[in-house]
Amino acid sequence: xxxxxxxxxxxxxxxxGTKIATALIxxxxxxxxxxxxxxxxxxxxxxxxxRILAIGSALLRGARLPYTSLSGxxxxxxxxxxxxxxxxxxxxxxxGWHNIPLKAEIEKATGTRTFVINDATAAALxxxxxxxxxxxxxxxxxxxxxGIGGGIIIDGKLxxxxxxxxxxxxxxxxxxxxxRCACGNIGCLEVMASGKAVAREAQRLIAHGARxxxxxxxxxxxxxxxxxxxxxxxxxxxQVALSIVDRAATYLGVGMVNLVNIFNPEMxxxxxxxxxxxxxxxxxxxxxxxxRAFRFPASVVRIVSSELGDNSGVFGAVAFVADADRPL
Amino acid sequence: xxxxxxxxxxxxxxxxGTKIATALIxxxxxxxxxxxxxxxxxxxxxxxxxRILAIGSALLRGARLPYTSLSGxxxxxxxxxxxxxxxxxxxxxxxGWHNIPLKAEIEKATGTRTFVINDATAAALxxxxxxxxxxxxxxxxxxxxxGIGGGIIIDGKLxxxxxxxxxxxxxxxxxxxxxRCACGNIGCLEVMASGKAVAREAQRLIAHGARxxxxxxxxxxxxxxxxxxxxxxxxxxxQVALSIVDRAATYLGVGMVNLVNIFNPEMxxxxxxxxxxxxxxxxxxxxxxxxRAFRFPASVVRIVSSELGDNSGVFGAVAFVADADRPL
Numbered sequence: 001x002x003x004x005x006x007x008x009x010x011x012x013x014x015x016x017g018t019k020i021a022t023a024l025i026x027x028x029x030x031x032x033x034x035x036x037x038x039x040x041x042x043x044x045x046x047x048x049x050x051r052i053l054a055i056g057s058a059l060l061r062g063a064r065l066p067y068t069s070l071s072g073x074x075x076x077x078x079x080x081x082x083x084x085x086x087x088x089x090x091x092x093x094x095x096g097w098h099n100i101p102l103k104a105e106i107e108k109a110t111g112t113r114t115f116v117i118n119d120a121t122a123a124a125l126x127x128x129x130x131x132x133x134x135x136x137x138x139x140x141x142x143x144x145x146x147g148i149g150g151g152i153i154i155d156g157k158l159x160x161x162x163x164x165x166x167x168x169x170x171x172x173x174x175x176x177x178x179x180r181c182a183c184g185n186i187g188c189l190e191v192m193a194s195g196k197a198v199a200r201e202a203q204r205l206i207a208h209g210a211r212x213x214x215x216x217x218x219x220x221x222x223x224x225x226x227x228x229x230x231x232x233x234x235x236x237x238x239q240v241a242l243s244i245v246d247r248a249a250t251y252l253g254v255g256m257v258n259l260v261n262i263f264n265p266e267m268x269x270x271x272x273x274x275x276x277x278x279x280x281x282x283x284x285x286x287x288x289x290x291x292r293a294f295r296f297p298a299s300v301v302r303i304v305s306s307e308l309g310d311n312s313g314v315f316g317a318v319a320f321v322a323d324a325d326r327p328l
Numbered sequence: 329x330x331x332x333x334x335x336x337x338x339x340x341x342x343x344x345g346t347k348i349a350t351a352l353i354x355x356x357x358x359x360x361x362x363x364x365x366x367x368x369x370x371x372x373x374x375x376x377x378x379r380i381l382a383i384g385s386a387l388l389r390g391a392r393l394p395y396t397s398l399s400g401x402x403x404x405x406x407x408x409x410x411x412x413x414x415x416x417x418x419x420x421x422x423x424g425w426h427n428i429p430l431k432a433e434i435e436k437a438t439g440t441r442t443f444v445i446n447d448a449t450a451a452a453l454x455x456x457x458x459x460x461x462x463x464x465x466x467x468x469x470x471x472x473x474x475g476i477g478g479g480i481i482i483d484g485k486l487x488x489x490x491x492x493x494x495x496x497x498x499x500x501x502x503x504x505x506x507x508r509c510a511c512g513n514i515g516c517l518e519v520m521a522s523g524k525a526v527a528r529e530a531q532r533l534i535a536h537g538a539r540x541x542x543x544x545x546x547x548x549x550x551x552x553x554x555x556x557x558x559x560x561x562x563x564x565x566x567q568v569a570l571s572i573v574d575r576a577a578t579y580l581g582v583g584m585v586n587l588v589n590i591f592n593p594e595m596x597x598x599x600x601x602x603x604x605x606x607x608x609x610x611x612x613x614x615x616x617x618x619x620r621a622f623r624f625p626a627s628v629v630r631i632v633s634s635e636l637g638d639n640s641g642v643f644g645a646v647a648f649v650a651d652a653d654r655p656l
Contacts, residue, residue: 080624089624138490152590154482161592162466165625168589173582173620176503176515185585185620187504254501257513261496262480262590264489292501292513296408296417297493 008071009063010321011056011112014119014313015048015077017041017093021310022055024063025318027071029130033059034314041094048094049102053109071325073106073114074317076122078149083164086116092147092182117320119143119313121167123306124151125158125323126316127269131307136267140259141306142169144252144281145272146227147182148190151316152263158323170194174254193251195227195274201244202230212240231277248274249281253288256303260289264297271306278305336399337391338649339384339440342447342641343376343405345369345421349638350383352391353646355399357458361387362642369422376422377430381437399653401434401442402645404450406477411492414444420475420510445648447471447641449495451634452479453486453651454644455597459635464595468587469634470497472580472609473600474555475510476518479644480591486651498522502582521579523555523602529572530558540568559605576602577609581616584631588617592625599634606633 009032014021016039023034035055041048052075060067079091086103088094106114124141127133133141133153141151148170152159160166170190171183178187191197202214203222214233218224233241256268270282286303293301308315337360342349344367351362363383369376380403388395407419414431416422434442452469455461461469461481469479476498480487488494498518499511506515519525530542531550542561546552561569584596598610614631621629636643 080622082624154487159482159591161625162594163592163624163628165622166590166592168622168625171589171622172500172586174501174504176520176579176582177505183622185589192504251504254504258500258586261499261513262494264491264494266490294408294493294496294499294511296410296491297489297496300491 008069009065010318011059011070011073012314012317013052013056013073013075014122014317015039015052015075015094016119017078017091020048020052020055021314022052022059023314024059024065025314027318027322029315029318032063035059039094041096045096045100049105053106056110067110067112070112072321073110073112074122074321075102075106075114075116076119076313076317077102077116078119080165081116081118081121083115083117083121083160086114088116115317115320115324117317118149118151118167120149121151121158121160122314122316122320123271123308123312124153124167124269124316125319126308126312126314127271127306128153128156129319129322130315131312132269132304133267138263138265139267139269140169140263140265141269141271141312142252142255142275143272144194144270144274146195148194148255148272158320169255169259172255172258174251174258189251189255193248193255195272197251198227198230198244198248198274199225201247202241205240205244210240213238214241227274231274231280234277234280245277245280246284249284250288252281253285254292256285256289257293260293260297260301265301267302267304269304269306271309271312275306276309336397337393338646339387339398339401340642340645341380341384341401341403342450342645343367343380343403343422344447345406345419348376348380348383349642350380350387351642352387352393353642355646355650357643357646360391363387367422369424373424373428377433381434384438395438395440398440400649401438401440402450402649403430403434403442403444404447404641404645405430405444406447408493409444409446411443411445411449411488414442416444443645443648443652445645446477446479446495448477449479449486449488450642450644450648451599451636451640452481452495452597452644453647454636454640454642455599455634456481456484457647457650458643459640460597460632461595466591466593467595467597468497468591468593469597469599469640470580470583470603471600472522472598472602474523476522476583476600486648497583497587500583500586502579502586517579517583521576521583523600525579526555526558526572526576526602527553529575530569533568533572538568541566542569555602559602559608562605562608573605573608574612577612578616580609581613582620584613584617585621588621588625588629593629595630595632597632597634599637599640603634604637
């Protein structure tokens with residue numbers, strides 16, 4: 001069973017707040033087919049689950065494969081996931097998703113074993129197996145997006161803690177006297193360096209009359225300013241935008257200092273929407289690590305961009321199923 | 329070889345800034361004999377190494393055992409240790425110890441394989457194998473002493489990072505705008521919550537005219553105030569001392585929140601000199617974890633005192649040698 005399962009494709013789903021990415025992928029990482037769909041979470045939990053099932057079935061029909069040909073289904077979802085039970089405990093990006101037994105629902109409908117994992121965890125695994133972290137046995141993955149999440153690979157395996165919720169790297173306090181984070185804690189990395197933090201800082205500066213093209217790029221309405229708007233302005237050389245990005249990158253660097261001193265990792269991989277800023281974000285962060293972390297671990301860590309980008313989640317889902325069949 | 333070595337005793341050494349604890353211990357944790365000696369680091373590196381060798385030889389003679397009967401020698405030392413090479417890279421508590429090839433020196437003199445590890449790392453392993461963390465496979469050990477160090481046990485094994493320097497848990501930034509730490513970073517847990525921080529805060533308050541028995545306990549000279557003085561005053565119900573301890577405990581709790589969110593550990597064990605304050609330190613720290621960490625990992629973690637106290641280092645040294653013979 002384990003032998004044959006290892007060769008069969010996985011139906012991998014990345015369930016995000018705005019879109020669902022679904023792909024049929026071999027354990028070797030070959031994409032047989034893929035599909036994107038809007039999530040439309042406002043239609044309710046059942047509608048979203050129905051959409052996942054419909055897309056999955058369509059992909060299998062297109063590939064002329066029955067559900068029984070799969071080694072499994074794996075769904076990466078944002079938020080607090082009870083991975084052992086396959087329950088979406090809470091998801092900030094999926095309103096109404098509280099204690100949803102997603103694994104049980106999908107298994108009932110498909111007769112196929114199903115795994116549910118945190119999306120940042122999946123992305124870490126995806127980068128480790130198929131992306132920037134290939135061959136790297138100790139790495140930290142940081143997704144810097146609307147929020148900040150993370151995943152930890154130790155000795156080539158996902159580290160998930162005693163009850164499956166390890167890796168909340170965006171929720172380290174780095175500023176005791178900082179702003180309150182959505183998680184209830186104070187001065188978390190997320191509230192200082194995430195996309196939301198960048199947009200908020202831009203809005204604050206605009207409200208104080210800063211001279212910047214950011215507002216023009218948001219059609220003159222500060223409400224529409226996002227981290228993406230700030231990134232675009234920064235690429236155009238806008239000084240206000242550049243300073244906002246540099247500030248967030250500095251905070252991100254402080255978070256990395258903590259991770260370097262704690263984990264002495266071989267690599268830190270940065271993904272997520274903000275991660276697409278690339279060197280504009282990584283360069284100042286690396287400088288902070290060089291200045292503040294312990295010399296020895298700082299000298300070995302490589303801080304790099306995600307290779308898989310938006311696909312790290314589905315690839316991680318595939319790796320997760322493959323690992324379930326691997327003898328420990 | 330591995331079989332027979334597993335049954336032989338270990339010569340375990342805890343090399344501290346003020347004293348050297350040496351013990352002959354079986355792999356099962358039975359102490360055959362032990363000896364304490366002052367370190368007298370000011371006499372220089374060679375004198376200290378000579379002292380370690382003299383005590384070790386005396387213990388072996390007393391037990392009528394030759395060096396060849398040992399499964400190994402293990403030395404736990406404070407500071408930055410290159411454990412793979414057995415070099416004391418830097419040790420704040422051992423002046424003059426820079427890049428000292430301690431393993432090579434001891435092996436040359438004794439003909440016995442020798443391991444050198446960080447003392448907090450050793451303590452983590454000691455508590456895991458013989459103390460509060462027996463049977464707990466995912467735990468974090470925090471030594472709260474003059475400084476703050478740590479050790480990480482994952483899947484029942486010491487996690488030491490890609491180059492052996494993981495676990496610098498005292499050097500997480502928790503206050504971006506905080507004081508500069510001895511390590512060069514800013515607002516580290518260590519500079520906020522260590523014994524040194526407690527003593528410094530007491531001295532500051534005394535200088536500002538605070539009414540407290542702390543000064544009396546230090547023979548009227550603020551220079552002599554230590555964390556121990558503050559602890560004694562707190563036990564007597566001194567309000568200033570209690571508030572200093574509560575403040576440090578709160579900062580320690582913030583550090584624990586980070587560890588809980590990152591590691592989702594089963595247990596956090598607190599040792600070191602300040603750790604001896606017990607519940608006076610742990611109770612406020614637990615409250616902060618309950619208030620600020622993610623609900624799910626906060627509900628599973630047990631935050632407890634070290635069981636081995638000052639002996640965690642030598643017991644950890646024994647476990648380290650035993651692990652070296654264990655097939656992975």
